[in-house]
Amino acid sequence: MTKHITSIDVARRAGVSQSTVSRVFSDKHPAVSAETRQRVLTAAADLGYRPNAIARMMSTRRTHIVGILMANITSPFYPYVLEKFLQRLQALDRQALVFTASAHQDVDALLPLVLQHQVAALIVTSATLSSETADECARSGVPVILFNRYVRGGAASAVCADNVAGGRLAADVLLDTGHRRLAYIAGTPDTSTNTDRERGFADRLAERGDTSWRRAQADYTYETGFAAAHDLLAGSDPPDALFCANDIMALGALDAVRQIGARVPEDVSIIGFDDIPMAGWGAYHLTTIRQEVDAMIAATLDLLHAKLDQPDSPPVLRLIPGSLIVRGSVRGLDRTQESGA
Numbered sequence: 001m002t003k004h005i006t007s008i009d010v011a012r013r014a015g016v017s018q019s020t021v022s023r024v025f026s027d028k029h030p031a032v033s034a035e036t037r038q039r040v041l042t043a044a045a046d047l048g049y050r051p052n053a054i055a056r057m058m059s060t061r062r063t064h065i066v067g068i069l070m071a072n073i074t075s076p077f078y079p080y081v082l083e084k085f086l087q088r089l090q091a092l093d094r095q096a097l098v099f100t101a102s103a104h105q106d107v108d109a110l111l112p113l114v115l116q117h118q119v120a121a122l123i124v125t126s127a128t129l130s131s132e133t134a135d136e137c138a139r140s141g142v143p144v145i146l147f148n149r150y151v152r153g154g155a156a157s158a159v160c161a162d163n164v165a166g167g168r169l170a171a172d173v174l175l176d177t178g179h180r181r182l183a184y185i186a187g188t189p190d191t192s193t194n195t196d197r198e199r200g201f202a203d204r205l206a207e208r209g210d211t212s213w214r215r216a217q218a219d220y221t222y223e224t225g226f227a228a229a230h231d232l233l234a235g236s237d238p239p240d241a242l243f244c245a246n247d248i249m250a251l252g253a254l255d256a257v258r259q260i261g262a263r264v265p266e267d268v269s270i271i272g273f274d275d276i277p278m279a280g281w282g283a284y285h286l287t288t289i290r291q292e293v294d295a296m297i298a299a300t301l302d303l304l305h306a307k308l309d310q311p312d313s314p315p316v317l318r319l320i321p322g323s324l325i326v327r328g329s330v331r332g333l334d335r336t337q338e339s340g341a
Contacts, residue, residue, distance in 0.1 A: 065097050066095070068098045070082065071100065071107050074221045076278060077246065111136065120142070121145070123146075131154045143311065144157075148193060149192055159296050159303065163192070164197075170273075171210075174241045174330070182240075183241070185228045186198055230256045230259070241269040241270070241330075244270065247274040250329075251284055269331050273288060273322075
């Protein structure tokens with residue numbers, strides 16, 4: 001059997017104490033001279049030693065694990081976000097532990113499981129913790145950052161796209177390109193993303209004198225987007241433009257338009273929200289409001305580290321502007337009109 005190499009073996013080879021080896025492979029290595037540090041690293045490489053992260057966490061009673069809590073992931077946007085988070089956390093030498101809730105599971109009920117794993121912090125996306133649960137996390141020393149969600153007056157900091165501005169931008173684009181029969185396909189009710197996108201859209205239309213726009217309720221899925229668009233288009237005076245609260249519903253709406261024999265964008269223009277990879281596929285070529293995911297993740301991790309450094313700091317809501325991505329689903333629009341939300 002192959003002998004398991006330990007820090008004691010490295011210490012003997014390098015001629016130092018075991019505690020010195022531990023300092024070299026921890027955040028405390030600046031306390032070790034450059035010459036000693038190099039001697040330890042050389043000995044470790046010669047022996048094939050790899051530090052045990054789990055053992056180090058147990059000895060220091062500190063964890064570099066960040067919990068990521070997600071629920072009911074039906075949109076391709078969130079697996080895309082998860083991949084980005086995992087890459088960034090790995091680059092920061094932090095491990096991620098992903099928790100998922102089913103469609104009908106109370107997200108708050110997962111908290112005991114999350115805290116049981118002694119995570120250093122918790123990022124919540126595609127779900128919303130109650131204020132009481134966020135408070136309980138804070139009492140346990142676990143800061144919570146909401147991603148793409150927020151709760152007014154809540155204890156948790158949050159990072160979101162500027163969804164109100166995105167809704168306003170969609171309204172301006174459709175009116176400026178000559179559309180007059182507008183409709184909104186709403187996402188899941190009572191989510192801050194849907195509420196803010198609809199508010200921005202409605203307020204901007206009202207400011208420009210359009211109060212006759214229509215609305216259909218969906219649920220952030222392809223199937224509900226398809227059904228909502230089909231219902232809107234079935235009337236005697238169908239809309240000539242649809243603003244959908246996310247891209248996956250917009251793709252469903254686009255297919256519904258095609259199914260009834262109409263054309264996009266000649267007969268019906270469509271704008272989505274998110275800019276998931278599928279939006280750029282040749283079969284869809286969807287014009288959309290892009291969420292700047294990299295900037296949102298960077299802001300989330302900045303808030304997380306600030307909260308770890310100052311646990312008593314007040315909650316922060318940070319809004320990240322989006323941008324209009326022009327493709328082929330809105331008539332009268334060209335790439336020179338791409339802009340920020």
